[in-house]
Amino acid sequence: MSGRSNEELKDVTLLGNQHTNYTFDYTPEVLEVFDNKHPNRDYFVKFNCPEFTTLCPKTMQPDFGTVYISYIPDKKMVESKSLKLYLFSFRNHGDxxxxxxxxxxxxxxxxxxxxxxxxxxxxxxxxxxxxxPYCNYGKSGTKFEQMAEYRMMNHDMYPEKIDNR
Known part of the structure; x- marks a missing residue:
């Protein structure tokens, strides 16, 4: 199995960069993607982000939570450091x-x-x-559209006890 070439990673600029600029305002343009080397296979990629912070738009008080992102890639995948910086950019975002x-x-x-x-x-x-809150999406006209409908209809049928927060 071979690694990724510099050409394949030319659009990934944040990973390994020691001079990272941390933006405190909502910045979607920080997201970077790279090619999926396994587009012939369906598989999940899951990110657990336990330190998500945003602001209440009314009181401007901080809100804390965990964000779970699960996806089945097609041709592109999100680079994890750019995702971290993107989520960090919600720190002063009021929504x-x-x-x-x-x-x-x-x-x-x-x-x-x-x-x-x-x-x-x-x-x-x-x-x-x-x-x-939970939301999902499946590509229109594919089995993933039906998967999204099924998972939405069956989402959180057996919610956990809220004693671990």
Whole structure:
């Protein structure tokens, strides 16, 4: 098995860069992608981001949560350091939990055009209530469109006990 060539990685500029610029405002253009070396196979890639932070758009108080991103790539995949910087850019972004999770999914669809993707936010309670938005997408006209419908209809049928936050 051979590694990736410099030509294959020419658009991946953040990985290994010691002079990383941390942006504190929503910055979708930081997302970088690279070619999927296994486009003939369906497989999941999952990111668990336990330190996601955004701001309440009304009070400007910080909201904390875990963001789970699972996707089945097509031709492109998201580079993990760029994803980290992208998620970090929500730090001073004011949006409701539901909006933030949908924005993340929309931006990832835009840069990768995956076969399937789901994004799930599990936010720590504020005011005695937690909010856990979930969204997904399957490429239109494919088996992944039906997969998205099925997973949405069966999502969180057996929710966990909320005692670990």
């Amino acid at each position: 409701f939990h539901e909006d933030s999770i949908n924005i993340i999914m929309n931006d990832l669809i835009h840069v990768m055009d995956p076969r399937y993707i789901e994004v799930w936010g599990k936010f720590t309670p504020r005011g005695g209530i937690s909010i856990d």
